[in-house]
Amino acid sequence: MAYDQLLQTLLGGLAIGCIYSLIALGISMIVRATDIMHFAQGEFMMIGAMAGFSGAMLGNLPLPFVLLAGTLGGGLIAVAAELGIYRVLRRRRVPLINVVISTIGVSIILQNGARLAWGSEPLAYPRLFEAGGVSVLGFNVAPQLLWIVGLSLAIMAALTVFFRFSRTGIAMQAAAQDPDAARLMGISVERATVNTFAVAGMMAGAAGVLLGSLFFASFNMGFATGIKAFVAATLGGLGSVPGAMVGGLLFGLIETFAGSVISTSYKDAIGMVTLIIILLFAPMGLFGRQGRQV
Amino acid sequence: MSATLLETRQITRRFGGLVAVDGVDLDVAEGEVHGLIGPNGAGKTTMLNLLSGHLPSSSGSILFADADVTRHAAEKRAIAGIRRTFQNLKLFKELPALDNVMVGLHASTRSEIFHALLRTPFQRREEREIVERAREALDFVGLGPFADKAAGSLPYGHQRLLEIARAFVARPKLLLLDEPAAGLNGAESKALVDLIRRIRAAGTTTVLVEHHMDVVMPTCDRITVLNYGKLLAKGTPQDIRHNSEVIGAYLGKGSALKRERAAQEGAVHAAP
């Protein structure tokens, strides 16, 4: 493979990997805090993409505002789902598997709701990044990819800082690790859970804007990507925040390289095979942690 | 002198830097009730997990009926005749009590999926036998009337008895009891003593890990004492009761000396 093709593939893999990571982070955070396997996370991403799209259409807004709109959209829908559905189910003390299946129901509702609101046709995102090649290390690369990687890494860094240094972030971690102890310390576990969904939704929403800008936005863009993000999170160790980051990047890279080197039609399969092989040797994923099972 | 059924040679288990069981030589004679006692953290439950195969050993060997079982997995040992109860109760909570005990007979029975699909006479007969033997085991521990209750819904004392029934139903060669008296009240403890005696009378060899001396002393033929993972003393209940090292381990060195002095003074006063 020629060098600039290699660089482009590498960058492409990192870009899609970053998007997977952002979604996978939300999945792992939710699992860690509530044990819920959130199958609708991809749909949070999709809603974010749609919200960003609408925001861009409304005001012909530049990138930062579109990103903000998408992030807020994702966050709002996530909080709505938690307050309106998941919390109600938890209060009724239904078995965990019921809550997991309900996330599938939420996924169906969101997909079809989006189809009603935005139509079935894919929507082209307005140009958010400069076209034309940018020179990196003497090679020609698409600037969007650089933007996506850069923005994603910035978001992930902000998340790490948030968890490490902010009161809300620390409270969220405490509530996830030991809800009873957290309550004794005066932390509202219920509020921490809402915050977890909010943050997870915001990151998914941002990912949606980035993904939309890369390809397009459509009502069903969340499903396949969401499942892949789930796989990436499992690969890294479901429930582990660093695991989700690493898993997403790894999965994106493997998928992209497999696609260009081996075969595009079996691109998805290669990622799955990798997952299966890794799970055989490390059943809890790369950074796995022991968690309660469904 | 009956044959040795179970023997450990320098069995050791490390957890990183901590040596939970340190070169213990245990020998259990066939037909006896063998107590395993020691203060908290002595390594008793670790020892039991090593014996049952739920924990692999770091070094040393375990011989059961003259066969080296050190590398054998838990289910293999269970099939060979070693059964156990668990300190933290591991019942099949949502299954009826009867089904819990029936599982104990899994390894003693043979009907396969094929037989079940065709409801062969062999399978039907075996199922009847399984139910019958399970009911007998429940009666044996005193839980006969509760056969159809979900195991998780039984009171705590009954749950302990149910675990014993599940372990005993297959008439194991060796029965490992992990703190069966934990949480039992006085009457229940007395009933437990009686049950252990009846198990012994049925010919089963038992290793009993226990804290409550009022259960250990009346039932055990011999006792092994562990302290900080090491073997401290071995002998009959009488020997152990008066062993000053054992007393020191449980109550602290000072009280061991006090006891000796009291015993000496008592002897002086008793002499005419």
Next chain:
Amino acid sequence: MGIIVNPNLLRILALLALAAVPLVESNSYWLHVFSVALIAAVLALGLQLLVGMAGMLSLGQGAFYGIGAYTAGIVATSFGLPFLLTLLAGGIAAALASLLLIPLVKLKGSSLGVATLGFSIIIHLLILNEEWLTGGSLGLMGIPDPEIFGLNLAHDEAFYWLCLVILALVYVSIDRINTSRFGRALAAIAQDEEAARASGIQIALCKSKCFLIAAFTAGLAGTLYAYHSRYLSPNDFTFNKSIEVLIMVVVGGLGSLPGAVLGAFIVVLMPEYLRSSGELRMILFGTAVVVLMGTGNRGLIGLLQAAASLVLSRLPSFGRSRYVVRPGE
């Protein structure tokens, strides 16, 4: 005081009710839909054994369904094998494929779910891409009429009854497995693996056998589907199918065999009945799923039992499900 109902009586009544459907409903489209529901019920029963009885969250049933369907289709069109043999071929092919997943059987919880989901994705891609074998996106065509000993069963009613007979056989088989020594071992494994090992149960072996049976069942369902639709397209065999079957089992009631059948009927029939709602159809379906999940512990079967206990004081034991705890205990 109350009425004690023999469970077998209930089962026979249900069977008769189902058998009477073609006599009541002559519309060809609806008979087709009901046949699909019966086929889905076979699929759901297989998953119930895995999830409800053994506690293994597998999202691979869709893959085995597809393997069964395409094997039957290929064998029927290329080799002209008669129906009963292709039925067997479909089941066996799926069972053999499940052997590939045996190393995964040791995985727990969501890891197993995701790994089997991955398997479903891989199989779907194989079906889609290997055109020489499956016809790829063009599909597999020309599946003949199902015939047993010269009797043509392609007609709507005949095919419906054929599916019903197979469903009944599968139901009885799974029920017998469930109440057998093996079924007890599975229930024990689902409740507490360490305790199961302590009783001499070989966990990996039992789980693998369970996997195999479930895969075989899914293969049977796939074969029936092939003869039902006469044309196979990769779109019908995505991982969505695996998720659909899981919804059926949970909606109907985890651990309950009649629940699996009920759940299958609901998941297949509900979108049909909602057709009149047009655009809102799937949104209503999704909402219905969420609401049903709020009904708690035992799914719809649990609701029905609770309702029945208000009417009868002595509960009939539906399918002797292991997870049914009778009221008052």
